[in-house]
Amino acid sequence: MATVYRSTDLKKELQQLNSNELLALCLRLARFKKENKELLTYLLFRADDQDLFIQEYKEEMDQQFKKISGTNYIVVKTVRKIATQMHNQMRYAANETVGTELLLHFCNNYINYVNYHTQYKPLRNIFYRFVEKLKAEILKLQEDLQYDYGLLYEAMLTEAEQEIYWFEKKQFVL
DSSP states (O other): OOOOOOHHHHHHHHHTSOHHHHHHHHHHHHHHOHHHHHHHHIIIIITTOHHHHHHHHHHHHHHHHHTOOSOHHHHHHHHHHHHHHHHHHHHHHTOHHHHHHHHHHHHHHHHHHSOOOSOOHHHHHHHHHHHHHHHHHHHHSOHHHHHHHHHHHHHHHHHHHHHOTTOOGGGGOO
């Protein structure tokens, strides 16, 4: 098995390369793994304007949720795929505000587009899990942002409780 070096060792080696060698290395990394290419795309084209990035990704998420149809099993697979893509975007941004915005939007889209009038437990568990994640993300924010996102979170919980017969918001209140 090949030896994997520590980040500090890699950093020292990268500092010794010239710009052309670094460019070739980055392009080679981007070629071999989709996540590397997505991260590089984010860092080069979207990291400068977080608000635009959030807006564009929300629109993309809306389109994905609008296409949801089929059996409960297919719906769960589709929602999980959307969630995985969202988590990758959150990791690339590495910003709690971006994560909070995307999770809140995900939960609102779930309420609006997923057929939750089913007894299919995996579909319910997805919503519960993401409401918990959203709550945890809000608690990580600064106090003033906690208040602002807390209001949006409470509104989402209220809407969920009104729309989804099996959902009770009391266990998720901040």
